[in-house]
Amino acid sequence: MLVPQTWNPALRTLGALPLALLVACSGGGAAKDGGASGAKWETRDTLVIATPSDIGSLIPVKPRTASDQFIISELTVPTIDSDFDCSLKKKPALAKSYEWSDDGKVVKLELDDRYTWEDGKPVTADDIAFAYELAGDKKVASPRFGYLEFMTEDARPKVIDDTHVEFHFTRAYDRDTQAAHVDLTAMPRHILGDADRATLEGHEFATKPTFYGPFRLAKHTPNQSVILEPNWNFTGPEERRPRLSRVMFKVIPEYSARLIALEKGDVDFMESLQIADVDRLRKEHAEDLRIVLRGYRAMDYVGWNGSKYEPFNDLKVRQALAHGVDQQRIIGKILTGEDGTVYARPAIGTITPELCGVHNDDVKPLAYDPEKAKALLAEAGWTDSDGDGWVDKGGQKMSFTMVTNQGNKRRADAAVEIQADMKKIGVDMQIDFKEANTFFDKVEAREYEAFLAGWSAGLFVDPSSIWQSETPDRPQPFNHTLYSNAEVDQLIDRGLATPDPREAAPIWKEMQQKIYEDQPYMFLWWINIPVAVSSRFENTTIDVLSPHRNLYQWEVPADKVKYKR
Amino acid sequence: MQLLKGIPWKYAGRKLLLAIPLVLGVVTLIFVLLELAPGDASTKFLNPDFPPEVKQMVIEKYGLDRPAWYRYFLMMKNLAVLDFGRSITAERPVWDLVADALPNTVILSFVTLIVSYPLGILLGTWQAIRQNKPDDTAISVGSLLFYSMPSFWFAMMLQLFISYYLSNWVSGQIEAGTLPGFMNVFDFDVSGMYSNDLLIAMSMDDPWTWGQILSDPLGAWNERFPWWLERNLSMLHHLILPGIAMGIASSAGAARYMRSSLLEVIRQDYIRTARAKGLPERVVILKHAMRNALLPIITLFGLSIPYLFSGSVLVEVVFAWPGMGRLIIDSIFAQDTPTIVACFFVSTLLVVTGNLISDISYAVVDPRIRYD
Numbered sequence: 001m002l003v004p005q006t007w008n009p010a011l012r013t014l015g016a017l018p019l020a021l022l023v024a025c026s027g028g029g030a031a032k033d034g035g036a037s038g039a040k041w042e043t044r045d046t047l048v049i050a051t052p053s054d055i056g057s058l059i060p061v062k063p064r065t066a067s068d069q070f071i072i073s074e075l076t077v078p079t080i081d082s083d084f085d086c087s088l089k090k091k092p093a094l095a096k097s098y099e100w101s102d103d104g105k106v107v108k109l110e111l112d113d114r115y116t117w118e119d120g121k122p123v124t125a126d127d128i129a130f131a132y133e134l135a136g137d138k139k140v141a142s143p144r145f146g147y148l149e150f151m152t153e154d155a156r157p158k159v160i161d162d163t164h165v166e167f168h169f170t171r172a173y174d175r176d177t178q179a180a181h182v183d184l185t186a187m188p189r190h191i192l193g194d195a196d197r198a199t200l201e202g203h204e205f206a207t208k209p210t211f212y213g214p215f216r217l218a219k220h221t222p223n224q225s226v227i228l229e230p231n232w233n234f235t236g237p238e239e240r241r242p243r244l245s246r247v248m249f250k251v252i253p254e255y256s257a258r259l260i261a262l263e264k265g266d267v268d269f270m271e272s273l274q275i276a277d278v279d280r281l282r283k284e285h286a287e288d289l290r291i292v293l294r295g296y297r298a299m300d301y302v303g304w305n306g307s308k309y310e311p312f313n314d315l316k317v318r319q320a321l322a323h324g325v326d327q328q329r330i331i332g333k334i335l336t337g338e339d340g341t342v343y344a345r346p347a348i349g350t351i352t353p354e355l356c357g358v359h360n361d362d363v364k365p366l367a368y369d370p371e372k373a374k375a376l377l378a379e380a381g382w383t384d385s386d387g388d389g390w391v392d393k394g395g396q397k398m399s400f401t402m403v404t405n406q407g408n409k410r411r412a413d414a415a416v417e418i419q420a421d422m423k424k425i426g427v428d429m430q431i432d433f434k435e436a437n438t439f440f441d442k443v444e445a446r447e448y449e450a451f452l453a454g455w456s457a458g459l460f461v462d463p464s465s466i467w468q469s470e471t472p473d474r475p476q477p478f479n480h481t482l483y484s485n486a487e488v489d490q491l492i493d494r495g496l497a498t499p500d501p502r503e504a505a506p507i508w509k510e511m512q513q514k515i516y517e518d519q520p521y522m523f524l525w526w527i528n529i530p531v532a533v534s535s536r537f538e539n540t541t542i543d544v545l546s547p548h549r550n551l552y553q554w555e556v557p558a559d560k561v562k563y564k565r
Numbered sequence: 566m567q568l569l570k571g572i573p574w575k576y577a578g579r580k581l582l583l584a585i586p587l588v589l590g591v592v593t594l595i596f597v598l599l600e601l602a603p604g605d606a607s608t609k610f611l612n613p614d615f616p617p618e619v620k621q622m623v624i625e626k627y628g629l630d631r632p633a634w635y636r637y638f639l640m641m642k643n644l645a646v647l648d649f650g651r652s653i654t655a656e657r658p659v660w661d662l663v664a665d666a667l668p669n670t671v672i673l674s675f676v677t678l679i680v681s682y683p684l685g686i687l688l689g690t691w692q693a694i695r696q697n698k699p700d701d702t703a704i705s706v707g708s709l710l711f712y713s714m715p716s717f718w719f720a721m722m723l724q725l726f727i728s729y730y731l732s733n734w735v736s737g738q739i740e741a742g743t744l745p746g747f748m749n750v751f752d753f754d755v756s757g758m759y760s761n762d763l764l765i766a767m768s769m770d771d772p773w774t775w776g777q778i779l780s781d782p783l784g785a786w787n788e789r790f791p792w793w794l795e796r797n798l799s800m801l802h803h804l805i806l807p808g809i810a811m812g813i814a815s816s817a818g819a820a821r822y823m824r825s826s827l828l829e830v831i832r833q834d835y836i837r838t839a840r841a842k843g844l845p846e847r848v849v850i851l852k853h854a855m856r857n858a859l860l861p862i863i864t865l866f867g868l869s870i871p872y873l874f875s876g877s878v879l880v881e882v883v884f885a886w887p888g889m890g891r892l893i894i895d896s897i898f899a900q901d902t903p904t905i906v907a908c909f910f911v912s913t914l915l916v917v918t919g920n921l922i923s924d925i926s927y928a929v930v931d932p933r934i935r936y937d
Contacts, residue, residue, distance in 0.1 A: 141626050250764075251887075260725060260728060264732065437602070437604045437898070563765060
């Protein structure tokens with residue numbers, strides 16, 4: 001390191017320089033008490049997390065980036081916390097108890113009165129109501145607006161007293177989804193009550209927030225770093241007290257720079273690693289880094305647009321194309337490590353296999369069978385009549401363009417492999433890489449023949465936005481393939497209206513089977529996301545819920561501490 | 566005073582007036598291009614996690630549903646009073662964003678320019694004096710190589726070979742006791758403006774506060790100066806690699822221009838006369854030849870001044886340097902029109918100013934040039 005960790009006495013001798021120069025060059029800013037000086041319990045070391053983007057807004061009803069979400073979750077305590085084991089397992093947090101009414105239309109919460117904001121004011125039911133007030137205000141344009149969709153207008157929520165609050169719904173629905181909808185982070189009315197809601201993201205709170213969680217924001221240096229330190233005024237349960245002295249989110253936009261920083265030890269944690277890099281990290285950094293697989297949260301698929309390329313309206317053609325692409329070979333080539341670790345599994349739908357009670361394991365992916373693919377194409381009238389190697393019908397060869405977004409190496413590799421397999425069954429597929437904004441604009445406007453894209457899966461089931469039929473009064477902007485099946489519509493409505501997840505599971509399984517039979521997508525694979533973490537950290541929770549969950553539990557043994565400050 | 570007399574004030578005034586339609590033209594062009602591009606700032610709100618109403622709320626909130634001509638005239642009206650409005654993505658005044666980013670880019674670009682140009686001039690002069698000697702050939706080949714190398718690729722190579730391999734080797738040797746501790750100056754961080762240690766220290770305490778300076782200047786001086794120095798030394802250290810990545814092409818370009826320009830000048834009669842008078846070669850080159858040979862370099866330097874503010878976008882991204890380049894690229898991806906327009910407004914203004922400074926510098930350096 002260039003810079004010594006304690007003030008160098010020799011530097012003091014340079015005090016002869018003009019004071020005016022110093023004043024002119026001073027960085028300014030507000031002084032505050034050193035974190036360590038206010039320590040009330042023992043903490044050690046700093047965790048440095050590489051992040052591609054800076055925080056945008058730390059206002060829970062208005063997060064802008066994934067980093068915002070992660071940081072907010074460390075600065076707060078969820079109203080209802082969750083573990084994950086095949087499904088979300090709810091547990092008390094800010095709400096020390098929660099209960100549903102018998103008809104499933106009312107959720108009652110009792111808040112733990114120990115929690116206070118950093119300034120010492122108690123976190124009350126009114127602060128929760130304020131969060132919903134902001135989310136429902138059109139001037140705020142909150143992404144959480146949908147949480148209020150099924151709440152009655154007089155109870156969004158209803159504040160009973162400082163520690164009791166009720167959410168009244170117009171109808172009962174899936175409890176995991178309902179629990180997510182009552183989990184909006186409380187907002188301090190005493191700080192933001194008078195703020196201009198139209199410019200809420202520009203409020204000082206967005207980058208210098210005050211919360212009630214185990215960590216507090218120590219310093220945000222725009223586009224460089226966000227540093228969290230223990231909230232020494234934390235009044236929640238002792239087991240939530242952080243054991244790390246600091247968590248630094250270091251902004252490094254470029255993937256290769258993040259990777260070099262990880263290998264050099266400048267950062268301790270990095271997610272979304274490429275498979276080739278994981279292989280090297282396993283070999284060259286076996287002692288100082290651990291590779292952890294988070295689970296299946298992201299999937300890739302090819303969407304077919306029958307309104308733009310008529311042959312895709314034929315089920316036999318879609319089935320033929322699925323039989324014609326060797327997914328296992330492609331997984332083996334681009335999603336398997338040199339040591340044989342497989343980082344993907346074939347997909348049969350948009351419900352993650354992590355939801356093991358809901359995912360339909362009985363649906364088997366269509367097997368790679370080029371001969372069957374050719375036979376199905378022939379049944380649909382597509383044969384190589386002129387012997388040029390391409391199937392044709394009515395004098396037109398089967399030829400279409402698949403668009404995908406630039407900058408995603410996995411999809412670029414997959415597109416080339418799919419193109420090669422298509423050629424083997426006589427289908428001419430061109431690839432068009434588009435800039436991300438242009439690509440999403442095309443997909444939204446359904447101006448494509450086929451597209452290669454992906455979904456990031458939620459951990460509760462709500463497939464309506466992707467699979468329910470579009471009608472004039474119910475636009476479905478994410479039903480990109482204009483999929484429509486009345487039976488599936490009914491199953492989705494029934495599933496969403498079934499509060500008990502165990503009762504809903506067979507409905508969701510049937511829905512997955514029907515959608516897979518229709519092949520609106522060529523479902524490709526679920527990816528088991530690899531992350532790397534420095535070996536000096538113990539008691540880490542890296543799972544499908546979050547790449548770095550429960551940071552307050554992470555710790556470093558005394559003999560492995562790297563950052564002494 | 567002698568220098569001020571040489572400045573063509575009328576010409577400068579005329580050029581500045583002409584800059585107004587130019588800046589307006591560029592802003593209009595940028596606006597049209599952004600309108601033609603697919604999507605808008607509300608596109609990122611089209612996500613299955615958000616209800617479709619949210620996108621519509623964003624559209625209404627920022628008037629994205631108003632006709633383009635209306636938004637254009639509104640923008641121009643605000644520009645007339647230098648009001649760029651609020652960033653759509655950050656919901657902060659655009660000037661605040663520019664104020665955060667601009668100083669960082671100025672530091673990086675200024676240090677790069679003041680090091681790279683003298684270096685280029687020095688190398689070019691050396692080459693001209695040593696024309697066709699092996700060292701001239703070697704510098705020519707080297708400068709051509711660096712001039713044609715993409716700066717972002719060179720930046721990545723610097724990270725790999727200097728920040729990773731060299732730094733690891735140096736820290737290993739220091740640990741083993743085979744290198745003295747001060748050699749850690751060759752241990753470079755991969756990216757950013759400060760070391761992790763310093764970022765942590767900065768989170769605990771700021772080096773200077775106005776309150777402290779005003780209430781107890783001496784105490785602030787004694788307590789804070791080492792801290793301030795440590796911070797700035799760390800920043801200078803972190804400037805080295807992005808500075809090399811950004812400046813090497815400028816150095817190489819300046820060297821090539823300087824070589825050819827000086828070779829042309831030293832064949833002139835007045836140089837022969839100077840030599841015939843018996844002036845030492847050092848005086849002939851430095852005093853008589855270089856002044857005239859510097860004219861094309863001044864043009865180059867003038868054209869480089871906009872870099873002071875727009876920065877080298879890719880180098881800033883690779884080295885995670887939080888400057889204007891990052892702001893421009895982030896706002897383009899987010900289709901944040903007010904921020905993009907502000908960035909290009911500042912950039913255009915500086916191209917004009919840069920050209921003006923180089924024009925004026927001609928007159929100052931070469932008394933034969935007159936604009937009036």
